[in-house]
Amino acid sequence: MSPLEGLSLDIVEALAALLMMAVDLLPESVAAPFAYQFMQRALITSMLVGAICGLLSCYVVLKRWSLLGDAISHAVLPGVAMAYLLGWPFFVGAFITGALTSLGIGALERHTRLKADAAMGLMFTAAFAVGIVIISKIASSTHLMHILFGNVLGVKPTAVALTLLASLLVLAAIWLAYRPLLLYAFDPLQAQALGFRTGMIHYGLILLLTLTIVVSLETVGIILVVAMLIIPGATAHLLTDRFPAMLTISVAIGVSSAVVGLQLSVTFDIASGAAIVLVATALFCLVLLAAPKHGLIAGYWRRWRLGHAQA
Amino acid sequence: MSELAPAIQARNLYAAYHRQVVLSDVSLSLPQGQWTAIVGPNGAGKSSLLNIVIGNLAPLRGEIEVLGRSAESQRRAGSIAYMAQRENMEWDFPISVRETVMTGRYGLMRHDPLWQRLLPMRWSHPSHREAVEAALDAVDMADYASRPIGELSGGQKKRVLLARALAQQAEILLLDEPLAGVDPPSEALILSTLERERRAGRTVIMVTHDLPSARRQADHVLLINRTVVGMGTPDDMLSDAMLARLATSSEPEPLAGGVRVAA
Numbered sequence: 001m002s003p004l005e006g007l008s009l010d011i012v013e014a015l016a017a018l019l020m021m022a023v024d025l026l027p028e029s030v031a032a033p034f035a036y037q038f039m040q041r042a043l044i045t046s047m048l049v050g051a052i053c054g055l056l057s058c059y060v061v062l063k064r065w066s067l068l069g070d071a072i073s074h075a076v077l078p079g080v081a082m083a084y085l086l087g088w089p090f091f092v093g094a095f096i097t098g099a100l101t102s103l104g105i106g107a108l109e110r111h112t113r114l115k116a117d118a119a120m121g122l123m124f125t126a127a128f129a130v131g132i133v134i135i136s137k138i139a140s141s142t143h144l145m146h147i148l149f150g151n152v153l154g155v156k157p158t159a160v161a162l163t164l165l166a167s168l169l170v171l172a173a174i175w176l177a178y179r180p181l182l183l184y185a186f187d188p189l190q191a192q193a194l195g196f197r198t199g200m201i202h203y204g205l206i207l208l209l210t211l212t213i214v215v216s217l218e219t220v221g222i223i224l225v226v227a228m229l230i231i232p233g234a235t236a237h238l239l240t241d242r243f244p245a246m247l248t249i250s251v252a253i254g255v256s257s258a259v260v261g262l263q264l265s266v267t268f269d270i271a272s273g274a275a276i277v278l279v280a281t282a283l284f285c286l287v288l289l290a291a292p293k294h295g296l297i298a299g300y301w302r303r304w305r306l307g308h309a310q311a
Numbered sequence: 312m313s314e315l316a317p318a319i320q321a322r323n324l325y326a327a328y329h330r331q332v333v334l335s336d337v338s339l340s341l342p343q344g345q346w347t348a349i350v351g352p353n354g355a356g357k358s359s360l361l362n363i364v365i366g367n368l369a370p371l372r373g374e375i376e377v378l379g380r381s382a383e384s385q386r387r388a389g390s391i392a393y394m395a396q397r398e399n400m401e402w403d404f405p406i407s408v409r410e411t412v413m414t415g416r417y418g419l420m421r422h423d424p425l426w427q428r429l430l431p432m433r434w435s436h437p438s439h440r441e442a443v444e445a446a447l448d449a450v451d452m453a454d455y456a457s458r459p460i461g462e463l464s465g466g467q468k469k470r471v472l473l474a475r476a477l478a479q480q481a482e483i484l485l486l487d488e489p490l491a492g493v494d495p496p497s498e499a500l501i502l503s504t505l506e507r508e509r510r511a512g513r514t515v516i517m518v519t520h521d522l523p524s525a526r527r528q529a530d531h532v533l534l535i536n537r538t539v540v541g542m543g544t545p546d547d548m549l550s551d552a553m554l555a556r557l558a559t560s561s562e563p564e565p566l567a568g569g570v571r572v573a574a
Contacts, residue, residue: 062404175429179417186404186414189395190475193365193485194418195387241405241459244431 008161015164016040019047033266041160042152046258046276048167049219050228054254055174056212057233058246059205062185067117068102068206069229071124073213073222075101077131080147080217085138091162091214098210101127103203150221150273152262159218166215170208181205182243219258220273228254231280238291253283316379318343318483318514319364324373326359333359334370335538341531343378343482346505346515348525348545351535352558357518358396360535361487365393378482389418392481394472396488402461408471409456412443415475446478449504466497473501477508484508486517490524502528522549536560 016037023034023043033039060069076094083093101123108119135144146154174181183191184201192198209229216225236249261276268275289296317340326334333356341347349357362368363375364382377385385391392415413432416439420428427435447453450470455463460471469489476484484505490498502524509515519525525532525545532548534540534557541548541557 062401179414179420179428183414183417186406186411187395187400189365189367190393190414191417192367193386193391193393194389194415194479195366195383196418237405241461242407243405243410246405 009157012157012160049216050254050258052170053228054232054251057229061233070226071120072098073225074124075127081134094214102206152219152272224273224277227277235284235287238294315343320376322374325371345530346509347531348529349518349533355536390482392476392479394476394486412474415478442478446474450474466494483514490521
């Protein structure tokens with residue numbers, strides 16, 4: 001065992017011990033599965049992924065980057081396959097092809113007549129197809145399934161440590177660049193006029209998005225990660241008109257759907273990634289109906305009252 | 312006044328947008344500390360000129376200087392406050408009126424100590440908050456400070472955008488059609504606020520289609536239709552003869568070797 005692996009094992013065990021103090025407060029029937037180490041690792045990973053997806057999803061939703069998130073997540077596949085082929089950590093390969101594809105999309109958009117959606121659709125399906133071709137040559141179909149749909153119950157300690165590191169990186173970047181990022185998301189023209197380097201902010205945000213997607217692979221998989229990059233932010237947007245509150249709510253939704261989804265996937269023996277996404281979707285539907293200001297019921301109520309007042 | 316550098320000076324400026332030439336051999340000098348109205352038909356390159364100054368459009372050829380230095384360095388120094396057209400904004404964004412005006416200070420906050428930049432606004436330097444409150448008062452929007460910007464009327468939105476530009480306390484106010492789609496009370500308020508800023512020594516540069524206000528308020532009028540048609544006093548420039556010349560002055564020309572795209 002290398003010193004790095006030893007260190008990551010220590011960190012993961014310390015985190016797991018902390019987490020178990022909270023889990024032990026829960027009723028026995030809920031807490032029981034988490035006595036296993038693999039469940040503890042799965043819990044840590046999904047909570048981290050829920051948190052950073054929640055953070056990034058605010059920017060994705062407000063900047064209308066949903067399709068870009070989808071594109072990057074698919075473009076990660078050939079990178080994973082090539083990393084597997086070369087014996088690299090799959091994080092590295094995924095990051096390279098994800099970043100390359102987002103650069104390619106930007107270049108197509110700027111230098112041709114193609115619009116953004118066509119540029120994205122073209123680039124990511126091509127990258128995805130390359131990935132499938134490579135995988136169908138070298139690996140088993142279970143391996144492909146794990147990449148596509150995640151395999152959080154099989155997460156290794158080194159992967160947990162990497163997820164932690166990436167999460168801290170994303171958190172630090174968003175904190176340090178909070179105001180430039182906010183201004184860029186809100187009003188890029190104003191950011192430009194104030195002398196901010198908007199090109200750097202743009203690609204920095206895309207890099208953060210790529211990093212988040214790569215980190216989420218083991219938990220929710222390539223196909224469903226985009227859901228975690230849209231739903232928490234979209235739900236939070238319905239609940240608040242203040243950006244810091246939106247970030248907080250979005251993280252809370254990301255983490256709680258990850259935890260509840262994981263629990264459900266163990267209880268009912270269903271795919272964990274899909275369970276997490278479905279819990280998040282259920283939360284969204286609830287909020288869509290019942291949100292105090294931007295919810296459907298509140299909207300109908302306002303219209304009904306208006307009609308009533310005029311009658 | 313003569314030793315003052317011009318607020319904006321352009322020499323032989325060319326620019327294209329969507330492969331269509333929008334500015335062709337534009338040379339101009341807009342004086343500091345005065346009010347200049349930029350007038351021209353739609354698609355005449357007025358907004359493109361502003362876009363070059365704020366760094367959103369790179370000129371093909373030619374030079375542009377702001378207050379005697381490069382536009383880039385003046386942007387970073389916070390000398391240019393820009394008020395965009397309302398249509399370019401995300402009004403759905405979860406942000407309050409006060410926070411929107413505060414974004415006008417974001418450029419200046421780069422010079423604050425790191426710990427202040429990492430903490431919420433209430434720990435930032437009081438000068439930022441004072442400038443924001445003063446700007447909100449100036450446009451009579453202090454009562455709406457905590458409202459989400461999406462709930463405002465058209466005229467109120469314009470006033471908030473003006474407040475954001477004021478909060479920056481910049482030497483130059485660059486306004487892209489500040490009076491378009493504004494109700495009469497808001498229009499009067501915007502014009503009197505700008506007049507006060509000009510008296511305080513600031514440069515006001517506004518792109519406008521509203522000729523009466525340009526005639527009444529501006530010190531100079533720049534007529535532009537892809538190239539400079541004229542620059543002078545409002546009375547000289549807004550005469551019927553000059554306006555007729557402005558309308559017919561320039562045929563659209565495609566970028567050499569480029570594909571022509573309908574404007």
